[in-house]
Every structure is written in C-alpha cells, then in structure tokens.
Amino acid sequence: MKIRKLLLLFGSILLFAAVFVFDATMKSLDADLGSFYIIRGIVIIIAFILITLYIEMGWKESQPTMIQRIGRVAAWAGLFVGLSVIISVLRVGDFETRAFRLFPRDYITILFSAVLSIAGGIVAAITILNIKDMLLYKRKKGTSRNFWILMIFFFLASAATIDLRPLEPSVYTTVFFVLSVVMIIVNSFRLSWIAYLSRREKIYGMVYALLAFFAFMAINILLSISDKPFLSNALLYFSYPLHSFVQLTSLFGAVYFGMAFISTLFHLPTAEAFDRKQTELSSLHNLSRLITQVFDLDELAGTVIKMTFEVCEASSSWLEIFPNEAEGKTGHGETGIVSQQNISTEEIQTILFGDPLSIRSLVFSSKKVLLIDDARNDRRTKYMTKLKKVGSLLVVPLISHQNIIGILYATKEMDFGFDQDDIEVLSGFADQVTIAIENATLIQRSLEKERLQRELMLAQEMQKRLLPQNLPTFPNVDMRAVSAPALEVGGDYYDIAMLDDRRVGIVIGDVSGKGVGAAFYMAEMKGIFQSLSKLSFSPKNFLVKANESLFSSIDKHSFISLIYAILDVATGELVLSRAGHCPMLYATPSSIEYIKPSGMGLGLSTGVKFENSLEEKRIMMQQGDVCVFYTDGVTESRSASGEEFGYERLVQVVEEHRHRSAEEIKEEIIQRVWSYTDAHGYDDDLTIFVVKWNGISH
Amino acid sequence: MNEFKISFRENGKIHVMELRGYLDAHTAPNLEEAFQKLIKEKKFHILVNCKDLAYISSAGLGVFMAFIEDIRAGGGDIKMSNMSPKVFNIFDLLGFPMLYEIFTDEHDAVKKFDAKKQATK
Numbered sequence: 101m102k103i104r105k106l107l108l109l110f111g112s113i114l115l116f117a118a119v120f121v122f123d124a125t126m127k128s129l130d131a132d133l134g135s136f137y138i139i140r141g142i143v144i145i146i147a148f149i150l151i152t153l154y155i156e157m158g159w160k161e162s163q164p165t166m167i168q169r170i171g172r173v174a175a176w177a178g179l180f181v182g183l184s185v186i187i188s189v190l191r192v193g194d195f196e197t198r199a200f201r202l203f204p205r206d207y208i209t210i211l212f213s214a215v216l217s218i219a220g221g222i223v224a225a226i227t228i229l230n231i232k233d234m235l236l237y238k239r240k241k242g243t244s245r246n247f248w249i250l251m252i253f254f255f256l257a258s259a260a261t262i263d264l265r266p267l268e269p270s271v272y273t274t275v276f277f278v279l280s281v282v283m284i285i286v287n288s289f290r291l292s293w294i295a296y297l298s299r300r301e302k303i304y305g306m307v308y309a310l311l312a313f314f315a316f317m318a319i320n321i322l323l324s325i326s327d328k329p330f331l332s333n334a335l336l337y338f339s340y341p342l343h344s345f346v347q348l349t350s351l352f353g354a355v356y357f358g359m360a361f362i363s364t365l366f367h368l369p370t371a372e373a374f375d376r377k378q379t380e381l382s383s384l385h386n387l388s389r390l391i392t393q394v395f396d397l398d399e400l401a402g403t404v405i406k407m408t409f410e411v412c413e414a415s416s417s418w419l420e421i422f423p424n425e426a427e428g429k430t431g432h433g434e435t436g437i438v439s440q441q442n443i444s445t446e447e448i449q450t451i452l453f454g455d456p457l458s459i460r461s462l463v464f465s466s467k468k469v470l471l472i473d474d475a476r477n478d479r480r481t482k483y484m485t486k487l488k489k490v491g492s493l494l495v496v497p498l499i500s501h502q503n504i505i506g507i508l509y510a511t512k513e514m515d516f517g518f519d520q521d522d523i524e525v526l527s528g529f530a531d532q533v534t535i536a537i538e539n540a541t542l543i544q545r546s547l548e549k550e551r552l553q554r555e556l557m558l559a560q561e562m563q564k565r566l567l568p569q570n571l572p573t574f575p576n577v578d579m580r581a582v583s584a585p586a587l588e589v590g591g592d593y594y595d596i597a598m599l600d601d602r603r604v605g606i607v608i609g610d611v612s613g614k615g616v617g618a619a620f621y622m623a624e625m626k627g628i629f630q631s632l633s634k635l636s637f638s639p640k641n642f643l644v645k646a647n648e649s650l651f652s653s654i655d656k657h658s659f660i661s662l663i664y665a666i667l668d669v670a671t672g673e674l675v676l677s678r679a680g681h682c683p684m685l686y687a688t689p690s691s692i693e694y695i696k697p698s699g700m701g702l703g704l705s706t707g708v709k710f711e712n713s714l715e716e717k718r719i720m721m722q723q724g725d726v727c728v729f730y731t732d733g734v735t736e737s738r739s740a741s742g743e744e745f746g747y748e749r750l751v752q753v754v755e756e757h758r759h760r761s762a763e764e765i766k767e768e769i770i771q772r773v774w775s776y777t778d779a780h781g782y783d784d785d786l787t788i789f790v791v792k793w794n795g796i797s798h
Numbered sequence: 799m800n801e802f803k804i805s806f807r808e809n810g811k812i813h814v815m816e817l818r819g820y821l822d823a824h825t826a827p828n829l830e831e832a833f834q835k836l837i838k839e840k841k842f843h844i845l846v847n848c849k850d851l852a853y854i855s856s857a858g859l860g861v862f863m864a865f866i867e868d869i870r871a872g873g874g875d876i877k878m879s880n881m882s883p884k885v886f887n888i889f890d891l892l893g894f895p896m897l898y899e900i901f902t903d904e905h906d907a908v909k910k911f912d913a914k915k916q917a918t919k
Contacts, residue, residue, distance in 0.1 A: 591856075613856065657864035659859075661892060680892040681891070699893060704893060
C-alpha cells in the first residue's frame with residue numbers, strides 16, 4: 101500500500117519534471133514540434149491521473165465529516181486563488197501571443213506556469229473527490245450514474261482540446277462543455293447530507309460553503325475573462341485540457357457549494373426540531389441500553405433526570421419512586437425522591453404536599469399525565485405560587501399493572517413551556533423507567549428464590565446428618581431403619597441411644613410442618629433426646645421432660661409427635677410411651693396388633709395436663725416378635741386415586757413377612773408403599789424403624 | 799391440587815365453620831385467615847363442622863393450636879363436630895380430644911355452648 105502510494109507520487113513528479121524539461125528545451129531552441137504536443141498532453145493527463153489516485157488513497161484512511169470536507173475544499177480553493185493572485189500581481193511571468201500559441205517570456209514563466217497548473221490540477225482533484233463523497237451520501241439508484249456521466253463529460257470536454265493550440269476554439273469542446281454544465285446542475289441537487297447536520301454544523305457548513313463558492317467563482321472568472329490574466333495563460337500554456345478541466349471543476353464547485361449554501365439556509369429553521377428529535381432518539385436509545393445493563397435504580401434515575409433536562413430544556417426536574425406497593429396505591433406516603441436537579445427538597449415538599457389536593461394527589465387519582473401550562477394563575481397550583489420559578493409544570497406517572505410506582509416531574513420558568521413533544525418524550529422516559537423498575541424487582545425476586553432454595557438444600561443436608569449414620573448391633577436383636585425425605589425438607593426424625601450397657605432408647609417422631617422451621621425443631625429434638633434420655637429409664641418421664649424443655653421454645657401452631665421405646669437387649673423387655681405419634685405395630689408369630697398408649701403430642705399442652713395424658717406400655721418380646729415404628733408418611737401415602745395406604749395395608753405386609761429379617765421387612769414395607777403410590781409420588785417423608793427380637797442367646 | 803373450602807353460617811349464637819376437602823400445608827393459611835376474621839369480629843364461640851373434611855395434616859392441626867388461646871381468653875371456645883372416623887383418628891392420635899371438645903353431631907356441640915353460656919349468666 102505504502103509502496104504503491106510512493107510509486108504514484110514519484111511517477112507523477114517524474115512525468116511533470118519531464119514536461120518541464122521538454123518545455124525548457126523548446127524555449128531554448130525556440131522550436132515548435134507540433135506533433136509532440138499531443139504526446140506532452142497525454143503525459144500530463146497521465147501524471148494527473150496518478151496524482152488523483154495518490155490523493156484518493158490518502159483519503160480513505162481518514163473519515164472526514166461533511167463539514168470538514170467543505171472546509172477543506174474551501175481552504176484549498178482559497179489558497180489556490182491567493183497563490184495565483186500573488187503571482188499575477190508580482191508579474192513574475194508573462195507570455196507572448198502568436199498564432200493561437202503562447203510563448204513564455206523566460207524560464208521563470210515556464211516554472212511558475214507549471215507550479216500553478218499542477219496546483220490547479222490538485223485542487224480540482226481534491227474538489228472532485230470531496231464532492232463525489234458528498235454526492236454519493238445516502239445514494240439512490242441514479243446518483244452514482246449521474247456522477248460518472250458528469251465525469252465522462254468533464255473528461256471529454258477536456259480531452260477534446262488535446263490537439264488544439266491554446267486559444268483555439270472548438271465545436272466539440274463547446275458541445276461537451278454545455279453537456280457538462282447540464283450534468284453539473286443535475287448533480288448539484290444531491291445535497292441529502294444537509295438534513296443530517298446538527299444546527300451548529302449547519303451554520304459552519306453555510307460559512308464554509310459560501311467561502312468555497314466565492315473561491316470557485318474567483319477561479320472561474322480568472323480562467324474565463326477575455327483579457328487573459330496570468331493564471332489562465334499559464335494553464336493554457338501548460339495544458340489546454342487541464343485548463344478546461346479546472347475551469348469545469350471550478351464551475352461545478354461554485355454551483356454545488358452555492359446550492360449547498362442556499363439549501364442549508366432553508367434548512368436552518370427546521371434544524372432545531374431536527375436536532376431535538378435526534379437528541380430524543382439517542383436519549384431513548386441510551387436509556388433502553390441502560391436498562392439492560394444497570395439495575396441500580398439511583399443511577400438510572402439520575403440519567404433520566406439528566407435526559408429530561410437535555411431534551412425538554414426543563415428548569416428543574418425530579419423523580420419519585422415508590423418501592424412500597426401499598427404506598428403506590430394511595431399516594432399518602434413519604435416522598436420517594438430518588439433524583440432531583442435544580443430544585444431543593446423543601447421546594448419539592450411544597451409542591452407535593454403544600455395542599456391536600458396537590459398536583460401529586462391529582463395524578464394519583466387520575467393516573468394520567470398532568471400538564472399545567474400557567475402555574476402562576478392555574479387554580480390547581482395556586483398553593484405553590486410562592487415558588488416563583490415554576491411557570492409551567494409537567495407531571496408524568498409511572499404506571500405498572502394499574503398502579504402508580506413512581507412519578508416524573510419537570511418544570512419550566514416560562515409559562516406554556518411544554519409542548520406535545522415534551523409530553524411524549526417524558527412519557528417515553530417514564531415507560532422506560534417503569535420497565536427498569538419491573539426488571540429490577542423481578543431480579544430481586546429470583547435472587548430471593550435462589551436464596552430460599554439454597555437454604556432448603558442446607559436444611560436438607562442438616563437433616564440428613566441429624567439421623568444416625570449406623571445402628572448399633574446386638575446378638576439378640578435385629579434393627580433396621582430407613583428415612584426417605586420428601587422433595588422438600590421434611591420433619592421426620594428417628595434416633596437411637598445406649599442408655600446403659602443393656603438398655604437402648606429408640607425414638608421416632610415427626611415435626612409438624614416442613615422446611616427450615618421443621619428442620620430446626622428436629623435439631624432441637626435431637627439435642628433433647630441425646631441429653632435427657634440417659635437421665636431416666638421411664639419413657640413417660642422422658643416425654644414429660646422433653647415437653648417441658650420444648651414447650652417454651654416451640655411456636656404455638658407447631659408440635660412434635662413422638663414415640664419412645666426403651667428396649668432391654670438382654671431380656672427383650674420393651675417399654676414405650678407415645679406422644680401423639682402413630683401407634684407401634686407389634687407382630688408375634690401368631691398375632692398382630694397396634695400398640696397405642698394414650699398421649700398427646702409434644703408442644704400442645706404443658707404441666708399436669710400433658711403428663712396425665714401419657715401412658716406407658718410394657719411388652720416382653722418373644723423370639724420372632726417384630727415391632728414396627730413408622731411415621732404418617734407410610735399410612736398417609738396416597739394412590740393415584742387419592743386413597744390412603746392406611747393401617748390395614750401396613751398390617752397385611754408385616755403379617756406376610758414377619759418371619760423374615762428386619763432388613764427384609766423394612767424393604768417389603770417400603771416397596772409396598774412405593775408400588776402403591778406408583779408414579780403419584782408422596783409428598784411427605786417416610787420413616788420406618790423395624791426391631792426384631794431373635795430370642796435370648798445362651 | 800386438592801381443594802379446600804370454608805363456609806360460614808350461624809347456628810343460634812354460635813358461629814359455625816364448615817370445612818370441606820383437604821386441609822394441608824397449602825390450604826392451612828385459608829383456615830388461619832378465617833379464624834383471624836372471626837377473632838377480629840369478636841366472634842369467639844366457634845364450632846368447626848368437619849362433615850366434609852377429607853384430610854387434615856399436621857399443618858392443619860397447628861392452625862387450631864395457634865388460635866385456641868386467644869379464643870378461650872376471649873371467653874369462647876373452639877369445638878368440633880361431625881368428623882369422619884378417619885379424620886377423627888388423626889385428631890385422636892395427636893391427643894386433640896384431650897384439648898378440644900369433639901362431638902359426633904353439631905346439635906350436641908351447640909347445646910354444650912348454650913349450657914356454658916347459661917352457666918356464666
């Protein structure tokens with residue numbers, strides 16, 4: 101890329117140098133080699149094509165704005181005019197005219213005419229390249245075509261003069277010249293870039309376009325007046341085609357920038373409205389981008405207030421947001437100011453609460469935008485007339501699901517300061533903020549949900565660890581337990597403790613309710629069991645003491661059902677008490693029955709009432725006897741039709757399998773329950789504890 | 799989802815709540831609301847007719863425990879009647895008959911309330 105650029109530059113310099121040497125030689129020989137002039141003309145054209153390509157390559161690297169383009173063209177054209185005027189005034193060169201031919205007076209003339217001509221060619225190239233980009237901005241179907249037709253006519257008008265002697269008129273040149281002028285006019289209507297300029301840019305653009313217009317007019321006049329000044333002669337001497345090209349280009353530039361000037365002038369009155377729309381659009385765009393990125397309401401509110409200022413040119417603005425739903429419904433709450441600008445909190449208080457029928461309460465009852473055009477004289481705002489700075493006032497409610505969740509306010513010192521556009525823009529802002537608030541709320545909620553889920557997992561984990569990991573083994577007795585927690589955290593609990601060297605305490609219970617609360621009570625129950633069970637060999641005593649310690653801490657609507665049995669592993673004696681729990685199922689090889697000593701659940705009552713409700717039962721287990729403890733998850737399991745598993749089915753399955761091991765009995769029960777509930781599943785925990793007495797070993 | 803419904807009516811001076819369907823952890827808040835409403839209106843003589851109550855879970859039982867103190871402190875009571883054997887069994891297992899008066903028939907319960915009122919007069 102770099103090398104190509106350098107080649108282009110050096111190529112053109114080389115060609116220009118060759119032309120200069122040729123001219124100087126001609127001058128010194130005072131010769132006239134007619135046919136060589138065509139070759140010289142072609143060489144000059146090639147040199148200019150190279151230099152144009154060189155400029156265009158440099159162009160693509162920068163992306164100037166339209167205003168910069170006009171400014172550049174005006175500057176180059178102006179410099180060129182200045183240069184030629186200085187050279188003309190200094191009279192450093194002159195020509196003699198003989199038979200349609202120009203003869204330079206001296207070598208300096210040759211040099212200066214070459215310099216001026218090359219400069220003119222470069223200015224023309226820069227002008228064409230810039231105007232091309234302006235023409236093709238937002239191009240339509242014929243735009244590009246029109247431009248290239250113009251270029252072809254330029255080229256033909258210029259090339260037609262290649263074999264002419266300077267000053268020699270030609271029909272072809274005139275025809276192409278006229279066609280070029282027509283295309284210049286056609287192309288000069290392509291000014292679509294003006295519409296997208298801001299007001300400020302338009303003013304700059306007008307100044308630059310006017311300067312460019314004058315510069316090109318000057319070039320054009322210098323090139324075409326009949327009493328040829330030095331510039332015109334210099335170009336004609338150097339290259340007749342170049343003279344035509346520069347002249348056409350300056351004409352194009354003058355017409356195009358003249359049109360641009362007039363067009364911009366007419367666009368100026370609407371520039372403000374256009375600017376405003378542009379600001380609104382970009383504000384809304386910024387806002388919606390902010391909503392997806394920012395969940396910080398304060399930041400969002402600040403941005404909205406800032407934008408309200410920019411777009412509506414408000415003199416003060418503030419935003420209220422009501423985090424509390426109930427407050428949002430009535431409007432009788434504290435202010436929810438989250439952002440304010442150019443107004444003090446006291447002033448806002450006056451506006452919001454200065455009167456029971458304040459504009460705030462009006463908006464709360466109507467749920468519509470409220471516009472006060474003349475605040476100083478409006479009866480609705482009479483109460484705030486002491487606030488001299490409020491001339492007009494716009495109040496926009498933020499409405500979500502029929503509720504007002506916030507209010508956006510803007511004021512102006514002027515009365516009748518707000519127009520329909522302001523109402524629409526502020527309503528748009530209000531909608532965006534509403535969405536942002538809703539987003540933030542939703543995220544808050546899902547975070548909350550996640551937190552709860554984590555908590556539940558933790559409770560589940562804790563619950564698992566509260567249950568005994570292993571049951572102790574004894575030669576005479578076979579014990580097996582299982583606890584299958586429901587999907588949620590359940591309240592089932594079982595435990596076992598050695599009370600002394602031969603007595604084992606077995607407890608199974610169910611905490612009312614589910615979730616973290618149940619897990620908490622279960623943990624408490626475990627503490628109570630592990631510490632109190634060793635103090636007494638009477639299940640009833642234990643339950644009374646457990647109830648005492650539990651009653652003060654458990655909340656009113658919670659309770660724990662429990663069954664507590666103490667088994668003497670040496671003798672097979674089983675003593676049990678029941679506190680509101682499911683009865684124990686007791687199966688001997690020949691009989692099966694539920695053992696249900698009376699007793700109410702822990703935490704339901706206290707003192708004598710609780711103690712008197714309790715009974716103690718005593719059983720001497722014989723070889724092959726089975727005790728089944730369980731929670732209501734077993735009996736209350738439901739089939740697909742909604743029928744409970746019940747006590748009868750439990751009896752049946754134990755009756756069928758009582759001769760088998762504790763492990764097998766436990767498995768059979770669980771399988772029966774699961775196949776009964778089938779795909780319906782169970783929504784409660786399920787715990788089974790089986791004790792089988794194998795007889796006293798000797 | 800199993801349905802649960804509460805309907806209110808008056809039997810003389812007694813406020814009768816009829817429970818219908820499944821009373822579990824999901825529906826217990828409805829019963830809580832019902833009790834709160836009655837207590838707010840100072841209607842302390844409450845009879846819960848369980849004729850159409852199909853099931854009650856521990857969460858449902860807990861609701862009765864939550865309000866009984868306030869109601870008794872207000873000079874009233876919660877009595878229950880017309881339970882199916884299955885539902886009675888649940889109440890019975892937990893020892894509710896030792897805490898609440900449970901009647902087979904609503905009429906008996908109302909009579910008991912009235913007798914109590916007579917006695918206090």
